[in-house]
Amino acid sequence: MATLKHINSKNADYGAAEQYLLFEHDEFTMKPVLDETGRLIPREDYRLSTLNCGGEDFAVACMRANLRYEKNQRREDVKSHHYIISFDPRDGPDNGLTVDRAQELGEKFCAEHFPGHQALVCTHPDGHNHSGNIHVHIVINSLRIEEVPFLPYMDRPADTKAGCKHRCTDAALRYFKSEVMEMCHREGLYQIDLLNGSKNRVTDREYWAQKKGQAALDRQNAPMIAGGITPRQTKFETNKEKLRQTIRAALSAATSFEDFSSLLLREGVAVKESRGRLSYLTPDRTKPITARKLGDDFDRAAVFAVLEQNAARAAEKPAAIPEYPRHGKTGIQPTKVPQTAPKQDGVQRLVDIEQKMAEGKGRGYERWATMHNLKQMAATLNVYQEYGFTSPEQLEAAVDTAYQEMRQTSGKLKTLETKLQGKKELQQQVLAYAKTKPARDGLKAQKSEKARAAYRQANESDFIIAEAAARYFKAHGITKLPARKALQAEIEQLISEKDGLYNTYHEQKQRFKELQTVKRNIDQILRREEPHRRKEQSHER
Secondary structure (H helix, E strand, O other): OOEEEEEEEOOOOHHHHHHHHHEOEOOOOOOEOEOOOOOEOEOOOOEEEEEOOOOOOHHHHHHHHHHHHOOOOOOOOOOEEEEEEEOOOOHHHHHOOOHHHHHHHHHHHHHHHOOOEEEEEEEEOOOOOOOOOOEEEEEEEEEEOOOOOOOOOOOOHHHHOOOOEOOOOHHHHHHHHHHHHHHHHHHOOOOOOOOOOOOOOOOHHHHHHHHHHHHHHHHHHHHHHHOOOOOOOOOOOOHHHHHHHHHHHHHHHOOOHHHHHHHHHHOOOEEEEEOOEEEEEOOOOOOOEEHHHHOHHHOHHHHHHHHHHHHHHHHHOOOOOOOOOOOOOOOOOOOOOOOOOOOOOOOOOOOOHHHHHHOOOOHHHHHHHHHHHHHHHHHHHHHHHHOOOOOHHHHHHHHHHHHHHHHHHHHHHHHHHHHHHHHHHHHHHHHHHHHOHHHHHHHHHOOOHHHHHHHHHHOHHHHHHHHHHHHHHHHOOOOOOOOHHHHHHHHHHHHHHHHHHHHHHHHHHHHHHHHHHHHHHHHHHHHHHHHHHHHHHHHHO
16 A cells, blocks of 8 residues: 655755665665765665756755745755655555656656645655565655645645745645545555554654664574574564553453453553543553554544444353453454455466467476466365355356456446546636635726726636636536535545445455456366266266
8 A cells, every 4th residue: 555654854955855865875874874985875776857946956956946035044944845655565566566657656746736846756666674665755845936726735825826835734644645545546556545544553753663673672682593592582562562462452351441441450551531532551651642643443432342342242152251361462353344255375277288289389388387287276176165165156156246246346436436526626616716716806896897807807817717617616506615625525535435445346356356267267177077077978878
């Protein structure tokens, strides 16, 4: 899934951003890595482009603009904004995402959402943790050098004017996340809902604390491992992660909030409910940690949902209470979906060896194809049995059902996309109409018909836009314009719904393809066995 991260910088050295993108840096200290001669080490693979720099170096262009508009001259001014779009590592092998394609997507995203800003767009093929995720860096000068259209995340006239600065508000960041989700849906990439939180919310600070702690623990264990001694601890956990595990362990054994609270107290953790929210206080802290900082799995709704499930199971099937609560990675799963398909690495189609040999393939290919078919026949049989099929007719019915489910979800997805497109079109018209408000108000202030005609001619472009928007509203029966914030919230809700259908459709598509491949393989096996069966029947006669 793609994620979006934002960092603002007060560093007046714009060249430092470009240096970070082009040369190797230490993942902990963020300092440049030098070779034995003290020189910077270039990154092995990257794509880099600039936007709105007029052929100049990014740093030079930014400094010229700052001097021209007399902005970003103070130390406390935010000089640049850094956005990072990180794609899912599976997008490369599964969906054909390349560094060049990611660079194109990054440049398009930058041009659409940060118009009028000088920008650097750079794509790296791998993350600093070597997870294999392609990611795009977008660095923009905080100063805008051109007047731009009124975009959905903007909330005041200055956000469109040249010489004013970019503001990354909470609403703007939500909008950018929704647009990243839309980009991934459009490109057929893996994506999760970025707008509705996460089960485990890990901040940058906690992430780097875990990385540094793990590195220190590995250095500490290295002498013991070299001496043949097994270390007692090999995985470093932050205090927040330990708290998450403690909460999960208590929750797995509790059937009421009182039980949950008492089990946590045994571990020295106090849970408190205030204004519908939960917070957790550990012995080493004086200020409690809110559930929001731990993740959605630990808020009031999720906790009480699991407690209700535990109580219902206890009522249906009474069980002896263990002497000590169970510990382990049970997880909080208030809406666990039953598994409907076996987990497989994937079944591939059998190769028609006779046909391939007739096409001119050699003995080496025949040996490979024979081994490939044996493996796929075993995998086919395994999937066939795990689904619980007892006849080819059941398999054929399951293929038809999977196809119908996929088509039904596809229809819902198209309907939702059409609705979303309509809302976005309405949003564009509302924003365009809102931007013409000063011109429309100015026309009303004119005292004579001659003055109004002159004023209209001087602001002709604004009135053309306003009249076009008015015709759109009339054609769609809109008599009262929706509030911009409410409209954006509605669009984000539709994008979240679309994300759920998007992932459901891909799961159903994979299931259909798997069943279809199993059916084709079994049909091919039956066709091969048919001549032998006929010979056996003729001998019996």
